[in-house]
Amino acid sequence: MKRIYLHQPNIVHHRVRLLAGKLFLICALPLSLTAQPLRNEAGRDSTVNLAYGYQAPDQVSAAVSAISGADLRKTHTASLSNSLTGMLSGLTVTQNGGAPGFDDPVLMIRGMHTFLNNGVLILIDGIQINSLNNLSPDEIESVTLLKDATALALYGAKGANGVLLVTTKRGQVSDKVNISFKARYGLQKAVSLPEFAGSYEYAKLYNEALANDGREALYAEKDLDGYRSGADPYLYPDVNWYDEVLRKNSYIQDYSLTFDGGNKTARYFVMGGYMDSQGLYDHTDQEHNANIGFKSINFRANVDLNITETLSAMVGIGGNIQDRKFPPITTGDMWKNMATYAPNLYSVRTPDGKITGTANFPNNPVGYLLEKGYQSRHDRNIQTNVQLTQKLDFVTRGLSAFGGAIFDNLFQNRYDKTRNYAYYEPVRTLSSTGQDSMYYLQRGVDSDLTVSTGGDYENNRIVFRTGFDYSRKFGQHELGGMIMFQQDKYTVLNNASPFAQQNLAGRLAYNYRQKYYLEAAFSYSGLENYAPGNRYGFFPALSGGWLIHKEGFWKENRAVNYLKLRASAGMVGNDRGAGRFSYNEYWGTASNQGYYFGTGQSWSPGLVQNSIANRDVTWEKAIISNVGIDARLLNNKLSLNADAFYEYRSDILVDLNNNIPDASGYSSSFMKNQGEVSNRGVEVELMYNDRTGDFGYYLGGQFSFARSRIEKSYETPKQEAYSLREGHPVNQYFGLEATGFFKDESDIASSPFQSFSPVRPGDLKYQDQNGDDVIDLNDEVAIGFHSHPEINYTINAGMSYKGFDLGVLIYATANRSVYLDGYMFWPFVGNSNISPWAAEGRWTADTHATATFPHLTAEPNANNYRASSFWVRNVNTWRLRSAELGYTFGKNESSQSLIKSLRIYLSGTNLFTWDDLDVDVDPETLSRGYPVMKTYTVGLNMNF
Amino acid sequence: MIKKQIDMERSKIVAAALLVVTLLWGCQDFLDRDIESSFTEDEVFVNYTRMSQAGYGVYSFLFYRIGYDRIDNAMLASACDEADHADVNSDIHRFNTGFWNAQSVPEDYWDDFYQGIRRANLFLENSADYRTILYRDTLDANNKNTYHYQVRDIAWLRAEARFLRSFYYFELLKRYGGVPLVEKSTEDGDDLKGLKRKSFDECVTFIESEINAVLPGLKDTWVGFEDEKWRGRVTKSAALALKSRLLLYAASPLHNPDHNLDKWKKAAQAAYEVIALNRFALHSDYKGLFRLGNGADGNIEVIFALQGWARNDFEKRNYPIGYDQGGQGSTCPSQNLVDAYEMKATGAAIHEPGSGYDPENPYAGRDPRLAMSVLTNNTAFKGRPIEAWVGGLDGFGKPRGTTTGYYIRKYVDEGLNLTQNTSSIHTWILFRYAEILLNYAEAMNEAFGPEAKGGYPLSAKAAVDLVRSRPGVAMPILPPGLSQEEMRDRIKRERRVELAFEEHRFFDVRRWKIAEETENMPLMAMKITKNEEGQFNYLVVKAEDRKFYEKMYFYPIPETEILKSGGNLVQNEGW
DSSP: OOOOOOOOSOSGGGHHHHHTHHHHHHTTOOGGGOSSOOOOTTOOOSOEEETTEEEOGGGOOSOEEEEEGGGGGSSOOSSGGGGGTTTSTTEEEEOOOOOTTOOOOEEEESSOOOSSOOOOEEEETTEEESOGGGOOGGGEEEEEEEOSHHHHGGGGGGOTTOEEEEEEOOOOOEEEEEEEEEEEEEEEEESOOOOOOOHHHHHHHHHHHHHHTTOOOSSOHHHHHHHHHOOOTTTSOOOOHHHHHBOSOEEEEEEEEEEEEEOSSEEEEEEEEEEEEEOSBOSOOSSSSOOOEEEEEEEEEEEEEEOSSSEEEEEEEEEEEEEEEEOSSOHHHHHHHHHHSOTTSOOSBOTTSOBBOOSSOOOOHHHHHHHSEEEEEEEEEEEEEEEEEEEOTTTSTTEEEEEEEEEEEEEEEEEEEEOOOOEEEEEEEEOTTSOEEEEEEEESOOOOOEEEEEEEEEEEEEEEEEEEEEEEEETTEEEEEEEEEEEEEEEETTOSSOEEEEEEEEEEEEEETTTEEEEEEEEEEEETTSOTTSSEEEEEEEEEEEEGGGSGGGTTOOSEEEEEEEEEEEEEEEOTTOOTTTTSOEEEOBTTBEEEETTTTEEEEOOEEOOOOOTTOOOEEEEEEEEEEEEEETTTTEEEEEEEEEEEEEEEEEEGGGTSOGGGOOSSOOEEEEEEEEEEEEEEEEEEEEEETTEEEEEEEEEEEEEEEEEEOOOOOOSSGGGOSTTSOTTOOEEBOEEEEOOSHHHHHTSOEEOSSOOOTTSEEEOOTTOSSEESGGGOEEOSOOSSOSEEEEEEEEEEETTEEEEEEEEEEESOEEEOOSTTTSTTGGGOOOOHHHHHHBOOTTTTTTOOBOOOOSSOOTTTSSSBTTTEEEOOEEEEEEEEEEEEEOSSSOTTSSOSEEEEEEEEEEEEEEEOOSSOSOTTTTTOSSOOEEEEEEEEEEEO | OHHHHHHHHHHHHHHHHHHHHHHHHHHSOTTOOOOSSSEEGGGTTTSHHHHHHHHHHHHGGGTTTSSSSOBTTBOGGGGTTTEEESOTTOTTHHHHHTOOBTTBOSSOOHHHHHHHHHHHHHHHHHTTTHHHHHHHHTOSGGGHHHHHHHHHHHHHHHHHHHHHHHHHHHHHHHHHSSOOOOOSOOOOHHHHHTOOOOOHHHHHHHHHHHHHHHGGGSOSOOTTSGGGTTTTSOOHHHHHHHHHHHHHHHHSTTTOTTOOHHHHHHHHHHHHHHHTTOOOOOOSOHHHHTTOOTTGGGSSSEEEEEOOOEEOHHHHHHSOTTSTTOOSSOEEEOHHHHTTSOBTTTOOOTTSTTSOOOTTSTTTTBOHHHHHHEEOTTOEETTEEOOOSTTSTTOTTSTTSOSSSOEEOTTOOTTOOGGGTOOEEOOEEEEEHHHHHHHHHHHHHHHHOSSOOTTSSOOHHHHHHHHHTOTTTOOOOOOTTOOHHHHHHHHHHHHHHHTTTTTOHHHHHHHTTOHHHHTTSOEEEEEEEEOTTSOEEEEEEEEEOOOOOGGGGSOOOOHHHHHHTTTSSOOOTTO
């Protein structure tokens, strides 16, 4: 298990391979077969980072995928997690909109494993972190995705949902200092902004809705004329809030400078980075108000020292300073207000420039943005790690001991400057001449900006680790192993008690003639969250690999150059989803639980049972098996990796309260580890690359599929078996099956009774599943899929010619559904506006044959606005996630010049999105909240 | 060579050090962590403070299930013929459209009240040994007084918890009919699934015996005790008042289809027990009665009240739409209710010949309680007259404005300044003496007839007359010689008027079995227009149609509960 450092005189030459770097890292490319030694940008060899160690690709019999730090620069996003989209097979990244500093996506590895918490474990250099977003791509050597039991067993009760392992860059032996400077600037635009009706349309349709409800029109003909002519923007305003609040473009820029080098005794890597991303809000001055924005400074210094011939040290320090500024309103509310505040509500300002607002709609989006002040959050994060390795060959050859400590600290505080402002409510009066006139009624008063600080948050984690490594060859046999003990304590400011973990973990690897590989991994891990006696668990895994192409009988086969079969099985745990110390029954005070006694308002708190003890509470247990194949064909031009897995998760916490009559009187849940979920899937990666002379190209892709099934759920009983969640995937949508719209009163009379609210022609009509002639919740069936995709696939293609290179990445999802509910889709509900989708498709007596949307109503229509197949739609999505065109100068110049290489490039992120929804919204966020951004980037990489 | 040896030595030291450190870490009780801010179950019933706090916790299920903002911000009054809720989005409208069923009831408190019952059970079970616990905790000769004080107080609290448990059972009873009786907290799923409903009468017997059992242990009054700091706690009178209401319901047509006179006699007796306390009388200010703050039980009329907190959300919702920050979707009293207020001069209903009612001036000369309960057009409120006419500031037809031409006045604090966010304590009276008198009158009329005394000092008529002639209202007393039938109708009208919006009507129309009639009538409104001369024109119009089916006399038990029980729990008829 020795690292092989390879030097690559001409980095650019292997651009094609680097673009497909992740494939190369995992495809077990035997080094001897490459004409040109492989080296990724950080100068690393092709070892694969695994839990608490690394292996040569041949050795790996677990299911893992990996990418290099360079791949993370393909997309230009403010948070690093978004750069993982489509990069690692088995990882699903769901974008959460593009608000700078608040765009952390949801990560999911191999689909859903449990109906509780599917959160993944993220580690950087061996320490658990909460989010990848504190990192800069330029400090990262590789990101490895660990997927199966062998890869995860060492994480014991924390690993079963999958692990993302981030390894930072380290220095190499070099005769000079390698300096690299990277810069890029991106112009951002919303992928799409929602469209809603203007005032005339809105008023007309609102009248229509009222008429449908049998109510009087709200807008007289005169008003409609006023809106149509738009002559008086104060009396008849027509405001598009997106136009008023937003600017067309925002920007993102980042710069980094790295140094690395060293000699036999000391090697170093140092990076400093700066990133600045500003949002879409217009007219802000950052002093009295603020655009939403995110600035971050990142630094990292990693040093490797050979203290003596046998004692070496790895020392690292890294951190970041993040500053976020934003308007004093949640981003969700800001965008909801822009979407729902009616265009005719009021003009943005009064004729003399004052902010408008009404009692019912006080939060004029422009007023809130520009007059209310701002808030800001400041994060300070630092990590340090020190590890010593002592060779113990004097005990036995190949043995070494290591020990180290890692510390991670995050401090966050707030600095808010806010104020109240006066706003003016337009009041319409009928003047003596019979003309409408208007005056403004002041509401509230202006106050000075007041500063509030605090809101401090702090967490820190400290890890100690010691252990032994062993690696030795005996003739044809090779034996390697590792055993270690780790202690991990995580403290959150003001939290009840720190989180603590102890872990004894190890791995034993054996191979015969480097052809037959066997590996056993285990952990014996303990967590503070369980009852004494139930705290420790044993998690074993076993795997094997067979390099078939090394067999004598294979030599003849020239089409297949490399072929490895892998298989693994084992058990891993997941402790997420449980309350703290739920083995105890806790009593305490709770809000509203108590009483007022006496003549004033003096509160006597009640001491109440907050939970019912689950004495035997334990973690979820996952039995995961995996088979895989790694192959290279056609003179190594085509590489193939495929995995298939099956996981059975048991001991998932269920609430027995679902099944116990409410006469029990439990006010809390009654949890037991009795739920079960199975999960199965495949991942395939293909990559073909070739070059002739100056022309090189590659074409590849990945496909991953995962489907879960709830085996035991202990859910609330249902009258009809088809309504049960059991037997369906986790988060499966359920609802009524909409069969169309009621044509007329006789259609209503002759159809089953719909029990939610009175129905009229144009309302949704549902299928009576159980034939009881009543449509109610017992007619709910599984519809569509769920909000996460079962299938992700990417297409990855590129070419290079002389100095030019071109690459594209398409990311697609399938077998996913969306639920079109709420203010974006339900016109006039909760005072929302109406979209062209609803307006154009709406049912009317005339359009009943072709209508695609129910008739309009201003009432909360419980019949239509509920989960049904009308609102739950399957959606397939394709995104041109990235496209990049680059040119490298000085390809053939001697390495004597100051600049060793210079590459400039143009790239785009999220340039195009296709989906098969009939409504014009972003298929991932449904255009709720801050939009997903597309970015046009110009960049520069220089090496000195 | 030497260097190598040194290196070797050092290697050993480093290795040894690593090993030692590992062992040290491993030896610690590293995983022993706990939440120090909460108690585990064996740390609660150990002393007076914590034990009494566990008792206070039993009270909290009174909040939110009775009073100001009940069902999606609406008052229960809007679920019967008393009122309409102006906000069309509120869930309460389903009560009136008839679109509710076992899968979804707008007011689903099955779970809630059983939680209250469990909390009482847990307190009662764990504090059963309170004397020993308190003795251990105050073990010291000097603490004898402390011990006695604490023992006395926990004994009261235990009686109060049993009262509250009975109160919660009665809340279930009046909605669902007979329910399973859970007298001990249990976590055994099979036991719970096996629970069957007791009959209505069995539940009544249980609650009645509970009340009788706790009566000696309850304090007479908290007024004048320890600086008034315990006012609002349960008293003996509260328990007697609950018994009166319980037995009245049990004797009513819905639950007493055979018209068993003994039940009416028991109800009369129970009401008389409160009257016989001689503690209560009618308050002089009918309007002010509903604005008494906490400790309202110090008032002569108030028997037991739900203590509240300083708030203005009720006013924000119920001030007429034209007032700053008012009218967020309010309670609009119905024409049906307004019509029930008699003429002051004649004591006659408005539609009776010779009543003196003037449809052109409909609010003049009416029972004074109308003006104290309902804001009618052109009456002064917060310094200006209400403009409830079409096109007026508080006008009929304005979005979120009144849907009936009226706003509610009872309970509303007129003195709040909503723009400055001022608030006041809102207490809700649960039992008051006027109700007891009307309970008594109703039971006496059924048991003995309108003017018979049946051995008591007071006849049904005399009890109604007491209420009618209450100070500040002074309605003419009922004419003599009414038949039992006529007296029954007068008592119903009196209850409707006297107890308007107090969460009686909703249940009264059920227990009288008249809901199929009253709740199927359209809800009426007053459409007021103002002519050029500034005169008002009053026109009664329909506000909305309402639907009530026979099955709705009882709520359905939640369907999931039926399913969970595997058939042990039987659904109410028709659901």
